[in-house]
Amino acid sequence: xxxxxxxxxxxxxxxxxxxxxxxxxxxxxxxxxxxxxxxxxxxxxxxxxxxxxxxxxxxxxxxxxxxxxxxxxxxxxxxxxxxxxxxxxxxxxxxxxxxxxxxxxxxxxxxxxxxxxxxxxxxxxxxxxxxxxxxxxxxxxxxxxxxxxxxxxxxxxxxxxxxxxxxxxxxxxxxxxxxxxxxxxxxxxxxxxxxxxxxxxxxxxxxxxxxxxxxxxxxxxxxxxxxxxxxxxxxxxxxxxxxxxxxxxxxxxxxxxxxxxxxxxxxxxxxxxxxxxxxxxxxxxxxxxxxxxxxxxxxxxxxxxxxxxxxxxxxxxxxxxxxxxxxxxxxxxxxxxxxxxxxxxxxxxxxxxxxxxxxxxxxxxxxxxxxxxxxxxxxxxxxxxxxxxxxxxxxxxxxxxxxxxxxxxxxxxxxxxxxxxxxxxxxxxxxxxxxxxxxxxxxxxxxxxxxxxxxxxxxxxxxxxxxxxxxxxxxxxxxxxxxxxxxxxxxxxxxxxxxxxxxxxxxxxxxxxxxxxxxxxxxxxxxxxxxxxxxxxxxxxxxxxxxxxxxxxxxxxxxxxxxxxxxxxxxxxxxxxxxxxxxxx
Amino acid sequence: xxxxxxxxxxxxxxxxxxxxxxxxxxxxxxxxxxxxxxxxxxxxxxxxxxxxxxxxxxxxxxxxxxxxxxxxxxxxxxxxxxxxxxxxxxxxxxxxxxxxxxxxxxxxxxxxxxxxxxxxxxxxxxxxxxxxxxxxxxxxxxxxxxxxxxxxxxxxx
Ligand SMILES: [Zn+2]
Ligand SMILES: [Zn+2]
Ligand SMILES: [Zn+2]
Ligand SMILES: [Zn+2]
Ligand SMILES: [Zn+2]
Ligand SMILES: [Zn+2]
Ligand SMILES: [Zn+2]
Numbered sequence: 001x002x003x004x005x006x007x008x009x010x011x012x013x014x015x016x017x018x019x020x021x022x023x024x025x026x027x028x029x030x031x032x033x034x035x036x037x038x039x040x041x042x043x044x045x046x047x048x049x050x051x052x053x054x055x056x057x058x059x060x061x062x063x064x065x066x067x068x069x070x071x072x073x074x075x076x077x078x079x080x081x082x083x084x085x086x087x088x089x090x091x092x093x094x095x096x097x098x099x100x101x102x103x104x105x106x107x108x109x110x111x112x113x114x115x116x117x118x119x120x121x122x123x124x125x126x127x128x129x130x131x132x133x134x135x136x137x138x139x140x141x142x143x144x145x146x147x148x149x150x151x152x153x154x155x156x157x158x159x160x161x162x163x164x165x166x167x168x169x170x171x172x173x174x175x176x177x178x179x180x181x182x183x184x185x186x187x188x189x190x191x192x193x194x195x196x197x198x199x200x201x202x203x204x205x206x207x208x209x210x211x212x213x214x215x216x217x218x219x220x221x222x223x224x225x226x227x228x229x230x231x232x233x234x235x236x237x238x239x240x241x242x243x244x245x246x247x248x249x250x251x252x253x254x255x256x257x258x259x260x261x262x263x264x265x266x267x268x269x270x271x272x273x274x275x276x277x278x279x280x281x282x283x284x285x286x287x288x289x290x291x292x293x294x295x296x297x298x299x300x301x302x303x304x305x306x307x308x309x310x311x312x313x314x315x316x317x318x319x320x321x322x323x324x325x326x327x328x329x330x331x332x333x334x335x336x337x338x339x340x341x342x343x344x345x346x347x348x349x350x351x352x353x354x355x356x357x358x359x360x361x362x363x364x365x366x367x368x369x370x371x372x373x374x375x376x377x378x379x380x381x382x383x384x385x386x387x388x389x390x391x392x393x394x395x396x397x398x399x400x401x402x403x404x405x406x407x408x409x410x411x412x413x414x415x416x417x418x419x420x421x422x423x424x425x426x427x428x429x430x431x432x433x434x435x436x437x438x439x440x441x442x443x444x445x446x447x448x449x450x451x452x453x454x455x456x457x458x459x460x461x462x463x464x465x466x467x468x469x470x471x472x473x474x475x476x477x478x479x480x481x482x483x484x485x486x487x488x489x490x491x492x493x494x495x496x497x498x499x500x501x502x503x504x505x506x507x508x509x510x511x512x513x514x515x516x517x518x519x520x521x522x523x524x525x526x527x528x529x530x531x532x533x534x535x536x537x538x539x540x541x542x543x544x545x546x547x548x549x550x551x552x553x554x555x556x557x558x559x560x561x562x563x564x565x566x567x568x569x570x571x572x573x574x575x576x577x578x579x580x581x582x583x584x585x
Numbered sequence: 586x587x588x589x590x591x592x593x594x595x596x597x598x599x600x601x602x603x604x605x606x607x608x609x610x611x612x613x614x615x616x617x618x619x620x621x622x623x624x625x626x627x628x629x630x631x632x633x634x635x636x637x638x639x640x641x642x643x644x645x646x647x648x649x650x651x652x653x654x655x656x657x658x659x660x661x662x663x664x665x666x667x668x669x670x671x672x673x674x675x676x677x678x679x680x681x682x683x684x685x686x687x688x689x690x691x692x693x694x695x696x697x698x699x700x701x702x703x704x705x706x707x708x709x710x711x712x713x714x715x716x717x718x719x720x721x722x723x724x725x726x727x728x729x730x731x732x733x734x735x736x737x738x739x740x741x742x
């Protein structure tokens with residue numbers, strides 16, 4: 001029952017926050033993995049238009065639609081072309097169109113030569129000064145323009161509806177652009193930008209890179225939104241939640257963990273909750289066990305509840321000669337439980353933090369390793385290939401990362417917060433043992449690898465170097481396999497058996513986090529529509545220009561065509577012309 | 586600003602000309618401010634509001650008719666979609682379903698329709714909404730009728 005804890009022992013609870021920004025993207029600079037064809041694409045400001053047109057074109061071709069109708073459909077279906085096609089097949093064309101606010105009027109009446117009465121300003125206007133939308137509603141240009149301006153300023157560019165009562169139709173973007181630019185060219189630009197950025201903002205498979213300050217890029221993934229990517233600006237992130245790459249933690253686990261670390265670090269008051277100072281010598285005393293009579297090492301006994309000094313004679317319900325009325329067992333269970341939870345958290349957090357810290361220290365190895373390698377090269381050994389050193393270091397980074405994120409994973413996987421009802425106690429114990437076995441094996445091998453990489457092998461003789469080389473290569477293979485196995489175990493045996501699939505994780509990438517390649521765009525404005533785009537399927541590098549968010553189509557009116565697997569006619573595109581005009585070119 | 590003035594002026598002339606066309610609605614414009622209007626509407630028959638005359642206040646924004654006017658009851662009314670204290674009205678066409686093709690006159694018509702067909706699921710007056718939702722039609726009607734008598738009928742009646 002006597003326990004006097006010095007506060008310095010508890011100091012590390014406070015430093016949780018810095019460990020969160022812990023693993024940064026340093027490893028990205030250690031790059032020797034040959035670039036492979038990536039399914040993730042970087043969409044720069046310049047290629048945004050081309051990327052968007054690709055999807056527009058598919059819908060326009062399939063449904064023989066004009067561009068603004070295709071866009072209205074795509075915005076409604078959040079740029080999910082497959083979903084749109086599925087609705088088409090299931091519910092038919094009419095239902096698809098009606099749902100999204102696309103109205104096609106078959107017979108466009110000729111513009112009335114005489115005057116029409118505009119129902120908005122209640123004014124008779126010449127037919128030439130009025131515009132009929134696809135839905136058949138006819139109002140004067142003045143009223144239309146005012147309406148568009150109000151809507152654009154309200155931020156509703158993507159879905160400007162017709163002015164008529166109960167008319168669901170979305171206004172033709174070419175008409176909007178045309179009428180608005182006559183009065184407010186800058187507003188028309190804003191309108192175009194909204195339309196363009198809708199491709200990113202309303203699109204499940206495209207997201208802005210979360211870099212700050214923003215690099216100007218967006219990332220498009222092909223088929224799985226649970227993945228980790230690296231933008232061409234160098235930032236690595238989880239595509240699904242936009243936080244740092246955190247697998248094998250699920251997004252929800254990671255969110256909870258970050259929050260928990262933050263909250264716990266704010267409970268420096270842990271000490272105040274769990275210790276009280278002795279009324280005699282004022283040292284903090286930790287309560288140990290259920291009884292509320294506490295003794296300090298100085299010999300003083302006191303009442304835990306009121307802090308008052310007491311004698312030592314007591315029962316469970318009262319202390320002799322002391323009656324603060326609070327000496328009861330009631331809140332005991334709660335306090336004990338909270339303490340147990342905290343210890344459990346500390347267990348996982350300390351390991352998580354230890355690996356994060358090691359990762360930081362090892363990141364500093366990059367320079368030393370480079371030096372060592374050049375020393376070795378100068379030594380004129382028979383051995384000429386030193387890729388095993390950098391590969392080993394890289395493997396160390398990868399697996400260290402996996403290891404540190406495996407602790408918050410385990411904290412939630414085997415704790416009470418998330419899956420209490422999903423597993424029986426026994427089931428949970430078996431799974432936990434299975435997982436911890438793997439984790440420990442990985443841990444042991446990562447530490448070994450770390451130790452060998454840090455050896456001053458550039459000072460060793462050839463035989464010793466060869467020996468270390470073998471060990472490093474072996475350990476690299478082993479840790480890679482162990483990581484892979486751990487992910488498989490998590491995906492199949494642990495998360496896979498859960499009822500609700502909300503805990504998907506990004507798959508293990510032996511080569512590291514995938515670098516998104518630039519969406520290729522050809523820049524030659526002289527390409528005619530009979531020529532194929534010369535850069536087809538060639539992933540260009542380094543067309544990222546100055547980095548701002550895309551701003552206005554005015555800056556995007558270079559001709560661009562993009563390439564992907566789908567074969568189709570490439571042509572020069574003038575943003576300022578409606579699609580049907582371009583088609584006729 | 587210019588457009589809204591012109592349009593309101595048109596509506597004003599229309600109201601003057603068609604005064605007899607809709608005897609249930611009497612719209613009037615403030616003498617000094619064309620953006621302030623009031624209306625007297627008759628409670629629809631076969632409702633607890635029958636026999637009452639209700640006053641509405643319109644405040645028209647400068648963006649009118651691109652943006653809807655603000656309308657509230659000046660006369661106390663016990664109705665699920667009208668705030669009992671402020672007279673604020675919950676009606677979709679006064680919010681996101683607004684279309685510039687509406688006029689002040691047609692807004693009055695929509696409000697009369699709302700009086701006859703309350704929407705208990707979007708209540709501004711919870712007591713009234715709860716009565717209706719719990720199926721206590723008689724309770725609702727007697728409360729509404731009482732307030733109509735108290736507030737919307739001339740004192741001598
Ligand atoms: Zn007009
Ligand atoms: Zn229409
Ligand atoms: Zn970026
Ligand atoms: Zn995530
Ligand atoms: Zn003491
Ligand atoms: Zn005791
Ligand atoms: Zn006490």
